[in-house]
Amino acid sequence: MTTQNDWISVCSDDDLVLNSGVCALVNDKEVAIFKMKTGSEDKVFAVSNWDPFGKANVLYRGLVGSVDGAEVIIAPLYKQRYNLTTGQCLDDESVKLTVYPVRVEQDKVLLQSAG
């Protein structure tokens, strides 16, 4: 793993699955990474993989979709929905996922892991 201005390269673009999720281990933290086709461009999102309701590391295996135009991930165990941009749970306003800045550069998926 190489570090470059706090951006960590976690995997290649090939490792991502369009309109679905994968999981990466970054500094011993589990991060769920999603790639979605929205209109003509592909967007990539990264959030913590821990499901606060199901108490299991499973979020990357959820369905992705949209609610009122905003990209969401739907937890596979009990189907709570989370806004992928803000991490906010749409079914319980007191719950929020950690969101990690992420981008794809020259086929590398780069992630900023704060702390």
Place this chain on the structure above:
Amino acid sequence: MSSSVNIGSAQKMRIVVVGNGMVGHHFVDQLIQENAADNDTQLEVVVLSAEPRLAYDRVHLSEYFSGKTADELALTTPEYYQEHNIQFELSAKVVNINKLAKSVTTESGDVFEYDKLVLSTGSYPFVPPIPGNDQPHCLVYRTIEDLEDISASAAVSKVGVVVGGGLLGLEAANALKEAGLQTHVVEFAPQLMAVQVDGGGGRLLRSKIEALGVQVHTQKATQSIEAGDTCRYKMCFADGEVLETDMILFSAGIRPSDALAREFDLEIGERGGIVIDDQCLTSDKDIYAIGECALWNNFIYGLVAPGYTMARAAASHIVGGDLTFQGADMSTKLKLMGVEVGSIGDAHARTEGALCYTYENQPEEVYKKIVVDAEGKKLLGSVLIGDTSDYDTLLQYALNDIELPEKPESLILPAGAGDAPGLGADALPDTATICSCHNVSKGDIIEAVDQGACDVGSVKGCTKAATGCGGCAALLKSVVDSELEKRGVEVKKDICEHFAYSRQELFHLVKVGSIKSFDELVEKHGQGLGCEICKPAVGSIMASVWNDFILKPDHVSLQDTNDTYLGNMQKDGTYSIIPRIPGGEITPEKLIVIGEVGRDYKLYTKITGGQRIDLFGAKVEQLPEIWEKLINAGFETGHAYAKSLRTVKSCVGSTWCRYGVQDSVGQAIDLENRYKGLRAPHKIKFAVSGCTRECAEAQSKDIGVIATENGWNLYVCGNGGMKPRHADLFATDLDDETLVKYIDRVLMFYVRTADRLQRTSVWMENLEGGLEYLKQVVIEDSLGLGEELEAQMQNVVDTYQCEWKTAIENEQSRKRFRRFVNSDKSDLNIVFVEERDQIRPATEEEKKKLQAQSIEDADQLATEVV
């Protein structure tokens, strides 16, 4: 057993009910509801039944011969009566009424005192006084004991005769036919069903029934029953002809069971029947009579619905209500041996000045007649043979005195010929009875809607409408829809925010537009990126229509997590694995392989309810390796993770079982192998039983198959689980080919038309026209869809693949099972502890404890190293 009566502060009124037939039971049910209601009346109820069992459904008695058991015909249970403090005595025939002491005595000498006595003794079959009518194989048709006798007699007979060509006689003939006898009906009148049907209808009815293999002999007066030449008996008729038969069933009408009332001086009608008034009171002010033993306005009502009305009137009078019996409509709609027959009001046009319109279509064997009053304004009666689809509309016209259209004939002419006005829900007055089984009026339904019921299901729930015979389901729906519309409620069927379509509509869009991916569908017909509702639904539709590999890049993102990873996710994120074990049959070698896999991967193993084995606790990254082992040993995926065919459960069948009549295991394996992989709106379960003992519990399954001597009986749309529903008998004595054909059609029709996540049971409950409609679509091919449905199913069968086999052979799909894209580590949150010699997920508490322990251990280790 004698008890004293408490009158005084407790205010308990003691009611003794003699007889526990359908009407007697309905009466008791009214009292139970009365007791449950929050009021001061406290009723103590004693039921005395001469029969050895509590009330059962006599209307559907002939179904005993198509496989229904006495238990299934039961209308109530001893537990239900006990639960509601109903004291009951079976085989307790009442032989004495003491009107002064207000008590009754049973045959065994037990005395029961009463405040109010209710006679619900029913009727007995009339056996014409023909010499020789008392021989062993001369039987009647009324009780379950009679049916047992008929069964026993049929087993040693080849030919059977029913004496009497009325409604009950034809039912009885159906029973004999079901029992496999060469069947004859002998009728004294010149036609069948002379009470309900006119001459023209009678002719068509006869030809249709004869086409079914039942020989009809009219205008025959039997003079004697003698020893036969080729059969057991010979019936000699007045015209000199004879008919040889092995058994005779008398169904020549009923007579009220009024002996008790007669003996103890209650007023009896000239030709029998206990005389009652509008409150159902007899000539004694503390004794009521209801049902077929009662005579109201010099008339005995031999149908169950008027009996129920009497029961409600009597119950109402006892608790001070004002409901009365005002006579009853004797209109009837039924299916006799598959022939539709309807009769309304004055079928014979006996009203003065009455005029008739008749429509007869000989090629299609349909006869319809309406009788209108002299002014042509009101409908007085009708006869329908071969097609009763107009019955509901005509009945509403007749019952509610609705003014007829200018050309009354348009009501019975085929569509296109006249303007054929369907009677809209709005045309009915609030007093119109919608459901006659439960006496629910249009006003009751409006009230339910006003109180917040906003779909057919909830209206059914609170009014009981359409939960009896179900004949009014379509009418109920149109009333509910119309009322909702009036209140501005939009009946919305959109599946979610991304598609403004129902599942059925999406299915058609996919099929007709040859749409092969979610992206294409959303681009053409939807918006946004989809969600947990529409994506799996579309995935399922694509699989049903095109049957592609579900992990193809186009489809993978549609699948719910279980489908994506081809396993069932458990609470800790691990998966359970269920290999297919068709019909529950497995070799010892394969059992050993499952055992080895379980042992080697330390999985928790459990036998499922569907006769297979579940292996729990597999981590996502272990799945491909485990499946490789299973597939090498000859296993296939069990689709336990999918909305698709799960299992076909079976009993061991005729191969081993001394009761079995067919090879149920072989049939189950064939069916499971045919339909495995069929994706559907929800999971589907089958079962096959090798005889009527039904050890495979097929009647609780979506598709149930029960062996008979002659083939297979098919049951559909049953369910266990959260909301159990007995499957409906769909067709009887099918050969293998027809069985598969019907199942193909039923399942594919379900796949096409059901809502998402709608089990077959709920689909059936919501299907307009219900079971009869499904039979028309599947058996009579009324929509002309039969071959298409079969072809579509055949395509699914032909394109079957084991998804796990494809997945492990495909590197791209296999990659998806990596736990981390950048590491070979495992999920540290998955922790097991042992219980009963197997693993189970650790609880949160246990995890904390184990973590603390491991830190301590590590500390200790560090100390030692230092």
